[in-house]
Amino acid sequence: MAKEEHLGSYDAFKTNLSDLWANWEIDVDQDPYTLPLDDFMCSHPYLFREHKVLPYFERLRAEAPVHFTASSPVGPYWDITKFNDIVEIEKDFKTFSSEMKYGGITLGGVPYDNPDPTFSLPMFIAMDPPKHDDQRKIVQPKFTQGAINELEQDIRRRAQAILDGLPRNETFNWVEHVSRELTGQMLAQLFDIPQEDRFQLLKWSDTIQNASNVEHFNTIEDAFKVLWECHTYFAEVWQEKLKQKEPGNDLVSMLAFGEATKDMPPNEYLGNVLLLIVAGNDTTRNSISGGLLALNEFPDQYTKLKNDRGVIPGMVSEMIRFQSPVAHMARTALRDTEFRGHEIKEGDRIALWYISGNRDEEVIPHANEFIIDRPNVRNHLGFGVGIHRCMGSRLGEMQLRVLWEEIEDRFERIEVDGDPKYLQSAFINGIRELPVRIAA
Secondary structure, eight states, rough: OOOOOOTTSSSHHHSOOOHHTTTOOOOOOOOOGGGGGGGGGTTOOHHTTTTHHHHHHHHHHHHHHHHEEOOTTTTTEEOOOOHHHHHHHHHHTEEEEGGGGGTTSSSSOOOOOOOOOOTTTOOOOOOOTTTHHHHHHHHHHGGHHHHHHHHHHHHHHHHHHHHSSSSSSEEEHHHHIIHHHHHHHHHHHHTOGGGHHHHHHHHHHHHHTTTTTTTTTTHHHHHHHHHHHHHHHHHHHHHHHHHHHSOOOHHHHHHOOOOTTTTOHHHHHHHHHHHHHHHHHHHHHHHHHHHHHHHHSSHHHHHHHHHHHGHHHHHHHHHHHHHOOEEEEEEEESEEETTTTTEOOOOOEEEEEEHHHTTTTTTTTTTTSSOOOTTTTTTSTTTTTTSSTTTTTHHHHHHHHHHHHHHHHHSSSEEOOOOOOOOOOOOOOOEEEEEEEEEO
């Protein structure tokens, strides 16, 4: 069985995914404490799909918090699993790069010298300063506290309409009816496109999540063909914005008129649009879903919420920490360096496991428990740290807060009524289906 082929190579883009994954079978039910550490592959998406990955990180934090994975479906990389180690590396962008040309911000990214623009989608989160800073500043005004305050009433109105339309006394998928719907409507507003086109945005977001999933695509190349449909759509939006005498207050107008972004090549425009779609959709929607699931798994916390709505702002932060919707960010070492006694070589890939750092008991007491009035509740890695910290964090928190305020105005409880189904992804730690029931 040849395991040389992995997702971190250009050849993998055209390889049949059934053949590729056949080389990387894994027993998801095996106890990680019975495996040699050298056999760990925490990046295997099947572990996330079956919700079996957390014990692997628990063991790594205890025995090998800096660990080298020599062989995996995404190539070799270093696992960084402790909270403070993740923070230290993420802040040192001069040593540990986010640049797409070295592999970018996700495991499985392909380093390149002469990139194929079909498969290379630069975006400012996968850039280092100064270009990162210049492009980020272009869209930053949309995510200031003042701008977010202006959006709150629209979000509240949308949340009210969504919740008022939910079925009663029957089981339905919370993800489809609420999590995706609220964030999809918000995305359409941020891009200033027709609300009926939000389903296209969600399709492209799902494509990114499922690009290497054989249940969705035969090859990764097929997934990229769908993503380039996104460029075709937004190229037309771009041209419409340019016809306006003054730039609008939407994300595409900001990109089209911004000094650092107005001359982007097509693949970079697509990359930045996809970044904004994923950042504005996946993290919030999975925190919405994961938060409801956590309240059901910890019913004492649901009771605490019912007794005191004042806990909602802190509860929102705890939902984001507990779900950790972005499981990891990747970096590439720009030079040989030593970290915690380990020799990291130039070009080595590093996985910063947010999902593990957010369960680090040395920083977050009782980290495996969901505690909605936890002290220092905002001390988590759900939005990253440093120059790449999620600029939409306050918008995501506000959407969650407003949604739960409106839920508490309407429903005594929302009960999970079946097993959740999880995404097959080691990047977005998400929930595909969450069956719930609301009593009349």
